Amino acid sequence: LLDLFKDVFSWLPMYSYVKTGTTRIIIIHGGISDRIDLTTINSLRRNRYVSVEVPPKSEHGGARLTAEEKNEYHQVEDLLWSDPDPKGLNGSRKNDSRNIGCFFGSDITDQFLEKNNFSMLIRSHQIKENGYEFAHHRKVITVFSASNYERGFNSGAILRWSYNEDEPQIIQHKLRGAQDMQSLSFAKQVTLLADPVYQSLIEKIMAKKSSLQKEFYKADRNRSGIQIANAFLLNIIFVFL
Structure with a gap:
């Protein structure tokens, strides 16, 4: 049963994107960094990455990953574990609160969105008191759908994006007690x-x-x-x- 779950998760896409008529949005679990290249992400063998805690075996038969494979592996880490920089700093730096992934600044967001023709990045990965939070001049939004997470007091939220609308409708919810x-x-x-x-x-x-x-x-x-x-x-x- 556990192996079946692992197989299913190993085929889930690293990211998705949605067109709303006027807006093109990328949806990622964690975030981005200055080394994210969607061409690389699109070409990788997704099922090699069962867990980012353990690097995949080299496809070249060696004991260590090649430089190209290491770059691919680190990009996967960044997509799944990165967060907007909590200090509001520009650039991309080590995520020292998780010891994996990166903190990314608004300049990294601007460069990434422009390069890949997106207008907004939607992510999750962090609990937010109101269930959501905008960052980087409203170009990044964190959405956390589980309310009262780990017996906490946070609201949950979901996004509803109508066709041809510039911004989503944010729907908050919370179990009463x-x-x-x-x-x-x-x-x-x-x-x-x-x-x-x-x-x-x-x-x-x-x-x-x-x-x-x-x-x-x-x-x-x-x-x-x-x-x-x-x-x-x-x-x-x-x-x-």
Whole structure:
């Protein structure tokens, strides 16, 4: 099951673009840098990049990536992990808050959009209190659709862009409180119980119950219960998937 998810994600496009009649928009998860070349991105073998945390093997059979392959790999990192510069600086510099990707300034945005004939960049990748945030003279917009993320208090937002409009309509939303979240969770549980894939997963978990419990207790040395959820996500994969 995990391998199937990895295969599906390894074929998702690195970016997309939309024409609205008067506007041509590029949509990226993270951001850009001064080395992004869409010709390179368009020509790469997408399924080689299952995870950017682990570089792909060289197609030339060597132990190390060639200079060309390294450049391609770093461009993929930048697309997925870069953020607008929080200090408002120009240029492209190391993203020291993530230790991967870049911080990019408004000058990089201007150069990239002009070179590739886009008028705006839409991205996600960062929680925003209002669910969205404009940057770089309204040429970059961050959209975060999940409200109350990680039990926080942020709003979520989506964009609706009508044909021939110069700017999108921003639609904000927010779950009102814990009661709404609980009832949503219950609705999901009811749906999941009828799902054969979910039932199969439960059967596998129960079959490995003893092994999983052993791994959980090993992770939760202080018996606080806090580490149990994290241990579940990590160890369930190694125990039987």
